[in-house]
Amino acid sequence: MTFATLLSAAFLVPLLQTTLRSTTVLLFTALGGMFSERSGVVNIALEGMIIFGALTAAVSAQLLEAPYVAQNPNAHVWWIPWVAVLLAMVVGAVVGWIHAVVSIKYKADQIISGTAINLLAAGLPSLVLRYLYNNTTSSKEITNRLPEWLGFSPLVYLAFALVPITWYVMFKTPWGLRLRSVGEHPEAADTMGINVFRTRYAAVIISGMLAGMAGAYLSIGILNQFVRNMSAGQGFIALAALIFGKWHPLGVLGATLLFGFAKALAIQLGGGDIMPPTIIEAFPFIITMLVLAGFVGTSRPPKAIGKPYEK
Amino acid sequence: MNRIWLALTSVVFLLLLAISPWAIAMRAFGGKGILITLWGVVDLYGRAKAMPDVSWLGYFTIFWVALALLVVVAAFLPEAKSRARLLYVLGLAGIAVFALEAFLFYHSVWSVNDAALAAGARRPPLKRYSLSLGAYVSFLYSLFLIGIGRMQLPGGRALLVRWRGVIVPAVSMLLAMVAGAVVVWILKETHLPQGSGALAYYAAKLDQVTYTFQLLFGPLLTASGWFQSLLIATPLIFTGLAVAFGFQAGLFNIGAPGQLTIGAIFAMLAGVHLANAHWFAGLPPGLARAIFLPIGVIAAAAGGALWGAIPGWLKARFGAHEVINTIMMNYIAASIFLFMIASNEYTFFGKWTLHMPFKFPGYEGRSYEVAESARIPLLINTLGFHQDSSGAWTGAFSWAIPLALAFLVAGYIFFRKMELGKRLLAALAAALLGYFIGGFLPGIPMHVSPKLASVRLNGAFIIAIFAVAFYNYYMWRTRDGYELRAVGLAPKAAEYGGISIAKKTILAMAISGALAGLAATHYVLGGGIDEYRLKQSLPTNVGFDGIAVALLGQNTPIGVFLSALLFGVLSTGGLQLDLQLGISRELVMMLQALIVLFIAAGGFLPRYFTDPILAAQAEEGVQGVL
Incomplete structure (x- = not known):
């Protein structure tokens, strides 16, 4: 492989497509994380929420399609993947709710609570897979994946459409203002009659729903099954993108595009002799550390982040 | 009520x-x-x-x-x-x-x-x-x-509050077990004989749940079960101490997997490439062991310390949060690990080729074998047993190591009037004496079952015990440890008292990383992954398990040791769970996660158990707290 091939359409078009696909997962997750963190709750559990979403989508799609596939192995039922995505969001919301109860109601250390959920996501899927499919690493392949419109899953368009929507909700609606005020100065928000607890609950649950959707995209959008550890740290990268993007939707878009591009590059260059993919895969992590250290612009977190609110 | x-x-x-x-x-x-x-x-x-x-x-x-x-x-x-x-x-x-x-x-x-x-x-x-x-x-x-x-x-309830260090983990553990029981109840189907009623169904279900936990705690009943549990507990002790050390200083070190990885790479470099270097070829084996074994152990600690100190420095210098940074460092360490172990040749930009000497030829990603001189002996060897040419294990139980440990503890207790440094030296001297006395005593001829002998429990376990002792000594008996805990409890007050938070942060992260890196001695130098090599199957996840160990042990030395042992027992039992009941042994992982979650929530106990100020008031008997 030479530099000339790097500029050819045969290389660039798939690179672009892969970039958009890998950005989608990060974008959903990071935008979800933004709700949670803007409300003052650290959400390190995003990684686990993606895994739970991915598992739910793949398993529910498989169970739903089973009676149809039994009659016709190639049966295509249009609503199955959509119901699966919905269920993934519901499960994501439930996981978010658990994180919220532990860290808001019981005032736990939010990072420890999130870590517990990530550990749970590393263990529970194997139990379910063992029960349903008698193996511990992957679910049965499904035939009813998410459809593709113009080469991309609808969720890709949705993810990018969510950027302006989130921006509008966060900065142009009263609810967004309340959310941000709860994350910046909960005491003041409380004095103004805003229910700090309820706002934070809602924010964390929304972040769970979006992360669950990201997981669904991984398992039934990109692939057609759940594979163990399939999120491979993307929840953490999304968190990093959130910090890099300064907790702002547009910044998050830029950061996730950059990280998505790095991942796509690693995939496209895999097996070639330009750069070992292991090195390229480490780029997002190194960039994140540089960002955190303030070498690439400073980033100010919401003031009340990580602190349980004492009424 | x-x-x-x-x-x-x-x-x-x-x-x-x-x-x-x-x-x-x-x-x-x-x-x-x-x-x-x-x-x-x-x-x-x-x-x-x-x-x-x-x-x-x-x-x-x-x-x-x-x-x-x-x-x-x-x-x-x-x-x-x-x-x-x-x-x-x-x-x-x-x-x-x-x-x-x-x-x-x-x-x-x-x-x-x-x-x-x-x-x-x-x-x-x-x-x-x-x-x-x-x-x-x-x-x-x-x-x-x-x-x-x-x-x-x-004063009954105040007594409960005083024992909160035991009560909160115990309640969390119990809740996790109940949740695990519910999962088993749902996921595992039962087959009843024809015509049995509802009562029989519930009895069978409850039996299944009970048997699950009987299997999980089963290793406690056999010698080989204990050995296997200690084997699994060894790396958990290291990573649990690493996380606990961070917690004491107010830092959440979630980077133990990365520190372990780098520690393993350093241990491999020392144990394979330094100890096998041709200019050391003439050394007598005893001398070579006395040189390279300590070097290998120190290298593992140094690798972990380096990987821990970087996020510590980033936090001290730039205020970058250690949690995100250590997570990032985990992935970078994994990349470096793969880079070194997966291939020996890399081409950059189609022109320059990099040749490396680390990967052993073959399909599997693994390093060359650690030199004999840098290997940590199996515990069964140090206890005086060895394998004869037919493969059977024979020998006599030697008193050297047990007596040395007993003398160490006895010496430490006996010389309590001395100043601490001298006391430690005296205890060490007593241990040495015990070692020689034990060596001269006639051993007890014993039969070692093949099952027991197949457990590769090695000297890293002894290092782990010393690490626990070090943690206890450093944190609660030295000025540095006191200052670290002060920074963890009240950073502003500590700074006002003249402690440099930046220095303490770097120091704490470095020592925490070193403890995590030492887990590599078990895996690489002790042959914990079946071979004396660095292998791609290095289970870095024990770094995350360390979080559960530290939390369950409430960051105390004895607590960390016991909870590591508990998880060792559960993981050993988990193997049987898979064989006998067809329940994935990830049930153990799930239990760990739930324990962390419940401890984070204070075991859902009232606030006066978890809030330090309220708890102190409850113990003092302040009105209206309980």
Whole structure:
């Protein structure tokens, strides 16, 4: 492989497509994380929420399609993947709710609570897979994946459409203002009659729903099954993108595009002799550390982040 | 309120006693057993040849019902002292009766087996018999009564708060076990014989759940189980200490996997490439071991320390949060690891080729073998056993290591009047003396079962014990440790007191990383992954498990050691779980995660258990806190 091939359409078009696909997962997750963190709750559990979403989508799609596939192995039922995505969001919301109860109601250390959920996501899927499919690493392949419109899953368009929507909700609606005020100065928000607890609950649950959707995209959008550890740290990268993007939707878009591009590059260059993919895969992590250290612009977190609110 | 709870508990106890299997007369491989309940026998096995005589069980049932009724009555006694006294008596009576029941059960099982063997049977007809949930709950209920008795007296609740370091993890553990039981109940189907009723269904379900935990705690009953548990516990002790060390200094070191990885790479470099270097080829083996073994261990610690110090420095210098940074460092370490171990040749930009000497030829990603001189010996070798040419393990149990450890502890206790540094030196000298005395004492010839010998428990376990001692000494007996804890508890006050938070942060992260890196001694130098190599299958996840270990152990040295041992036992039992019941051993991982979650939530206990200020007030007896 030479530099000339790097500029050819045969290389660039798939690179672009892969970039958009890998950005989608990060974008959903990071935008979800933004709700949670803007409300003052650290959400390190995003990684686990993606895994739970991915598992739910793949398993529910498989169970739903089973009676149809039994009659016709190639049966295509249009609503199955959509119901699966919905269920993934519901499960994501439930996981978010658990994180919220532990860290808001019981005032736990939010990072420890999130870590517990990530550990749970590393263990529970194997139990379910063992029960349903008698193996511990992957679910049965499904035939009813998410459809593709113009080469991309609808969720890709949705993810990018969510950027302006989130921006509008966060900065142009009263609810967004309340959310941000709860994350910046909960005491003041409380004095103004805003229910700090309820706002934070809602924010964390929304972040769970979006992360669950990201997981669904991984398992039934990109692939057609759940594979163990399939999120491979993307929840953490999304968190990093959130910090890099300064907790702002547009910044998050830029950061996730950059990280998505790095991942796509690693995939496209895999097996070639330009750069070992292991090195390229480490780029997002190194960039994140540089960002955190303030070498690439400073980033100010919401003031009340990580602190349980004492009424 | 108290009375209602006590009555409710008694009702639940009686219900469980009534429904659940009281004992298992025998159990086949795969978990199907003959359940003895208070109302009859449920035979899931289906080919019962003999049954123990448990006709006495009915009388005891009457006792337990009477006991529970008396407890409800006791709750209504007007005077606290007489309430407590009655509950104590009832609890002790319960324990005594439980012991009697256990004795009678085992006695009747043995007499059936003996009779069958005497009659000429080749194998005893009853195997894997045990007490079961019904018996367990009656024992636990009796213990509970004694505890409740203490709670009736003044200061009872303050006593609970004083023991919160045990109560919060214990309650969390219990809740996690209940949640695990629910998962097993849902996920594992039961096959009942035709025509059995609902009661039999519940008994079978409860038996399944009980058997799951019997299997999980089963390793505690055998020597090889203990060895295997200690083997799994060894790296967990290191990573648990690493996380606990960070917590004490107010830092959350979630980067133990990365620090372990870099520690392993450093240990590999020292153990393979330094110790095998050609200019050391002439060294006598003893001298080479005395040089390279310590170097390998130090290299592992140094690698971890480096990987821990970087996020520490980033936090101290730029205020970058250590949690995100250590997570990022985990992935970078994994990349470096793969880069070194997956291939020896990389081409950059199609022109420059990099050649590296680390990967052993072949399909699998693994390094060359660690030199003999840098290997940590197996514990079974250091205890005086060795493998002869036929592969059998022979030898005599040597007193050298056990006596050395005993002398160490004894010396440390005996010389308590001395100044600390001298005291440690004296204790070390005593240990050396013990080692030589033990070496001269005649050993005990012993037979080592192949099962026990196959467990690769190695000297890294001894290093782990020293690490626990170091943690205890450094954190609670030195000025540096005191300052670290001060930074963890109240950073602003510590800074005002003249402590440099930046320096302490870097130091704490470096030591924490070093502890995590030492786990690599077990894997690489001790042959913990079956070979004396660095392999792609290096289980870096134990770094995350360290979080659960540290939290369950409440960051105390003995707590970390015990909870690592507990997880070692559970993981060992998890293997059996998979074999016998077809439940994935990830159940153990799930239990760990739930324990972390519940401890984070303070075991869902009232605030005065978890909030340090409220807890202190509760202990002091400040009005209105409890």
